[in-house]
Amino acid sequence: METFFDNLLYILDILLRIITIILPLLIAVAYLTLLERKVMAAMQQRRGPNVVGVYGLLQPLADGLKLLLKETILPTSANTILFLLAPVLTFMLSLISWAVIPLGEDMVFADLNVGVLYLFAVSSLGVYGIIISGWASNSKYAFLGALRSAAQMVSYEVSMGLIIITVLLCAGSLNLIEIVNAQKSIWYVVPLFPCFLMFFISILAETNRAPFDLPEAEAELVAGYNVEYSAMGFALFFLGEYANMILMSSMAVILFLGGWLPIFAIAPLDWIPGVIWFGAKITLVLFGFVWVRAAFPRYRYDQLMRLGWKVFLPLSLAWVILVAGILVGMDWLP
Amino acid sequence: MPHISLLDSYFSILIFLVVSLGLSLVILGLSYLLASQKSDTEKLSAYECGFDPFDDARSTFDVRFYLVAILFIIFDLEVSFLFPWCVTLGQLPLFGFWSMMVFLLILTVGFVYEWQKGALDWE
Numbered sequence: 001m002e003t004f005f006d007n008l009l010y011i012l013d014i015l016l017r018i019i020t021i022i023l024p025l026l027i028a029v030a031y032l033t034l035l036e037r038k039v040m041a042a043m044q045q046r047r048g049p050n051v052v053g054v055y056g057l058l059q060p061l062a063d064g065l066k067l068l069l070k071e072t073i074l075p076t077s078a079n080t081i082l083f084l085l086a087p088v089l090t091f092m093l094s095l096i097s098w099a100v101i102p103l104g105e106d107m108v109f110a111d112l113n114v115g116v117l118y119l120f121a122v123s124s125l126g127v128y129g130i131i132i133s134g135w136a137s138n139s140k141y142a143f144l145g146a147l148r149s150a151a152q153m154v155s156y157e158v159s160m161g162l163i164i165i166t167v168l169l170c171a172g173s174l175n176l177i178e179i180v181n182a183q184k185s186i187w188y189v190v191p192l193f194p195c196f197l198m199f200f201i202s203i204l205a206e207t208n209r210a211p212f213d214l215p216e217a218e219a220e221l222v223a224g225y226n227v228e229y230s231a232m233g234f235a236l237f238f239l240g241e242y243a244n245m246i247l248m249s250s251m252a253v254i255l256f257l258g259g260w261l262p263i264f265a266i267a268p269l270d271w272i273p274g275v276i277w278f279g280a281k282i283t284l285v286l287f288g289f290v291w292v293r294a295a296f297p298r299y300r301y302d303q304l305m306r307l308g309w310k311v312f313l314p315l316s317l318a319w320v321i322l323v324a325g326i327l328v329g330m331d332w333l334p
Numbered sequence: 335m336p337h338i339s340l341l342d343s344y345f346s347i348l349i350f351l352v353v354s355l356g357l358s359l360v361i362l363g364l365s366y367l368l369a370s371q372k373s374d375t376e377k378l379s380a381y382e383c384g385f386d387p388f389d390d391a392r393s394t395f396d397v398r399f400y401l402v403a404i405l406f407i408i409f410d411l412e413v414s415f416l417f418p419w420c421v422t423l424g425q426l427p428l429f430g431f432w433s434m435m436v437f438l439l440i441l442t443v444g445f446v447y448e449w450q451k452g453a454l455d456w457e
Contacts, residue, residue, distance in 0.1 A: 014349045022357065072365050088358040095354035099347050109350065110343035117417060124410070147399050154406040161413035168420045232365040236358060302456050305402070309454045313409070313445070320416070321438065324423065328431045333424035 017109055021098050029242040030060035036290045043294040067238075070231035075137065082136035087236035090129030094243035097122045101250050102177050104260050104274040115176040116164060119251060123160075123206065126244065127153050133237070148301060149208055149215035155308035156205040162316035163199045166192060166323050167255045172334030180259030182334065187258035195319055196256045198312055200288065203248035205308065207241060210293035214301050249285035250278075257281045401453055412441050 034049065034056060041048030049056035074080055100115040102108035112118055127150050134146020168174065170192070171182040189196045205212040253259060258281075260274030299307070327333045419426075419434050448454060 014346050018350050018353050068365055068368055091358045092354045096351050099350045110346045112343055151399050151402045158409040165416045165420050172421055174421055232362050236361060
């Protein structure tokens with residue numbers, strides 16, 4: 001007999017789980033900004049933020065507070081509703097993708113059998129937030145920046161999709177937990193190493209990170225699609241971008257680096273809980289993100305698009321056909 | 335405990351969606367409450383390096399962006415057809431593999447044509 005009370009408890013349970021995902025995620029995003037600044041600084045032989053707290057640990061709080069206390073500017077020529085909708089949409093999408101990410105064998109908010117498809121769909125929707133913000137800002141810089149950013153995201157999504165197909169051929173299921181479990185014998189980064197490299201570069205381009213950050217580089221397009229945003233609108237875009245970075249890193253970890261699995265399933269490594277492994281691997285990938293930003297010069301826009309369409313698309317398509325052919329020919333299909 | 339059906343995980347995602355929407359709106363509204371809002375014409379005009387904006391920003395834009403969008407649709411549809419195929423390939427006969435290869439071949443011919451025509455250039 002389902003009483004009202006039972007249903008209420010069920011919904012409260014869901015809400016509690018949601019908070020357990022969102023709260024650590026927001027803290028992680030905040031400290032990712034600090035990590036980036038500190039690591040880039042270290043790579044450039046300087047210190048990074050170290051004034052605000054011990055080792056600069058309260059810097060993200062200071063940044064957040066600063067953004068909170070700024071005035072929200074609504075440009076007169078902007079479409080107010082769309083202008084305010086865009087950052088809300090971007091931030092919302094970067095949050096809801098986390099619903100299907102498994103942190104352990106049975107630690108997932110929603111165990112969808114089509115988890116990968118859900119992630120792919122949500123990242124495709126992310127382009128809307130950018131286009132809406134560029135259009136609604138009614139400013140040439142914003143509009144051009146948004147168009148270029150959207151075109152870039154969309155170009156690299158194709159190769160991302162094809163690389164995901166390659167991994168799915170080996171794993172045999174769209175369920176993220178199954179994909180990780182299929183890597184118990186060997187992580188996919190070993191046999192599919194070139195795919196991992198292409199995936200890593202594609203997610204750099206997808207999240208508009210250096211060296212593919214021309215649409216939002218300060219010197220080039222004056223921050224691109226978010227030039228007209230201030231205070232919390234900007235904060236939402238910023239949070240959304242970093243949350244997206246962490247999400248894409250976790251996708252790379254689940255698809256290639258074995259999710260929560262230890263390197264070898266032997267005694268001392270086995271005692272470390274899966275969540276710690278997962279977090280460590282994500283941190284590794286994020287370190288790679290920051291490292292690439294510190295090390296490489298920016299790609300020019302036409303070089304970036306050439307890379308996406310003329311190099312990655314044919315290569316990832318070739319990999320799909322190669323892996324499919326080998327698996328069918330040797331009868332190694334899952 | 336209410337009975338769990340296959341759709342329950344989707345219901346949880348709906349709740350998640352509502353909560354994250356609420357959170358975004360709260361964050362957006364916070365600065366309205368906490369900061370002083372003093373508007374002035376200069377602050378509210380669009381940014382154009384210190385000058386008055388020349389005219390409405392919504393003028394024509396390069397057709398290459400449209401072309402990229404169309405190409406994306408084609409290849410994204412190709413990827414969506416690949417999704418069910420790749421997870422069921424183990425249960426399909428060899429004919430299933432080859433029919434997908436024919437599909438990919440047709441799309442590849444289209445891709446080569448685009449490339450030769452210069453649709454993928456300069457951008």
